[in-house]
Amino acid sequence: MNCLVCGQLLKRELSFHQLLQFLPIIFSDICVECEEQLICYQEEVCAGCGRPYSQESLCRDCRRWQGQVSAWMIQNRAILHYNDFLKEWFYRYKYQGDVRLAKVVQEKIRNFYKDHSDACWVILPSSPQNFAQRQFHPVKELLKAADVPFEEVFDYIGNGEKQAEKTRENRLKMRQPFRVKENFDLQASKKYLIFDDVYTTGATLIRGKEALGEHLNIHTLNAEEYQIQSVSLARDVADYG
Numbered sequence: 588m589n590c591l592v593c594g595q596l597l598k599r600e601l602s603f604h605q606l607l608q609f610l611p612i613i614f615s616d617i618c619v620e621c622e623e624q625l626i627c628y629q630e631e632v633c634a635g636c637g638r639p640y641s642q643e644s645l646c647r648d649c650r651r652w653q654g655q656v657s658a659w660m661i662q663n664r665a666i667l668h669y670n671d672f673l674k675e676w677f678y679r680y681k682y683q684g685d686v687r688l689a690k691v692v693q694e695k696i697r698n699f700y701k702d703h704s705d706a707c708w709v710i711l712p713s714s715p716q717n718f719a720q721r722q723f724h725p726v727k728e729l730l731k732a733a734d735v736p737f738e739e740v741f742d743y744i745g746n747g748e749k750q751a752e753k754t755r756e757n758r759l760k761m762r763q764p765f766r767v768k769e770n771f772d773l774q775a776s777k778k779y780l781i782f783d784d785v786y787t788t789g790a791t792l793i794r795g796k797e798a799l800g801e802h803l804n805i806h807t808l809n810a811e812e813y814q815i816q817s818v819s820l821a822r823d824v825a826d827y828g
């Protein structure tokens with residue numbers, strides 16, 4: 588078996604420790620070198636979007652959201668660094684459609700889930716145009732590979748415009764593309780977590796939180812009854828102006 592990312596042959600030697608455990612051995616689908624490129628956030632991060640940031644409160648991007656949306660909407664955590672390795676992986680996975688590559692990050696997502704399994708995880712729908720083009724839902728496949736349970740609570744009601752092709756200003760003005768499904772059970776959970784792949788300007792996730800918040804009737808920061816948070820696999824820190 589070869590590494591899913593770089594293709595080198597995987598050495599499947601058992602360590603002495605593994606031999607003594609008498610437990611099922613789970614072999615990784617990627618090599619040690621590739622594994623080392625998957626770096627989880629541990630350092631100080633922006634309270635808003637989860638990018639590395641050592642100063643108090645919010646980074647410049649997040650400050651721009653202030654005043655436009657409720658403060659609770661500007662809260663996101665990112666799991667992995669968006670380094671060159673992850674960018675390449677993301678391109679091959681999402682845009683070239685190599686669905687097998689979902690396995691590369693499954694353990695990182697799974698580990699994050701273990702600490703956040705009290706929330707109901709939800710995903711945002713693809714536009715029909717994107718789905719027709721890709722033939723798969725990239726975020727859904729990530730969670731399936733990681734064995735993380737999730738709900739599909741939204742209908743897509745947008746016009747199919749691609750986020751990536753918009754300028755920052757247009758993204759901020761983006762019309763609400765999501766609507767909570769009519770039969771969605773409000774009481775199902777008090778805690779919601781919207782999971783997405785890469786956080787860029789935050790517009791998509793914020794619209795998702797807004798739609799969920801409206802449905803749950805949350806209009807203030809002190810929404811103690813419900814909690815809506817978001818987590819992205821990574822945070823793109825490039826400046827989009």
Ligand SMILES: [Zn+2]
Pocket residue numbers: 590591592593594595617618619620621622
């Ligand atoms: Zn490799």
Ligand SMILES: [Zn+2]
Pocket residue numbers: 633634635636637638645646647648649
């Ligand atoms: Zn931020």
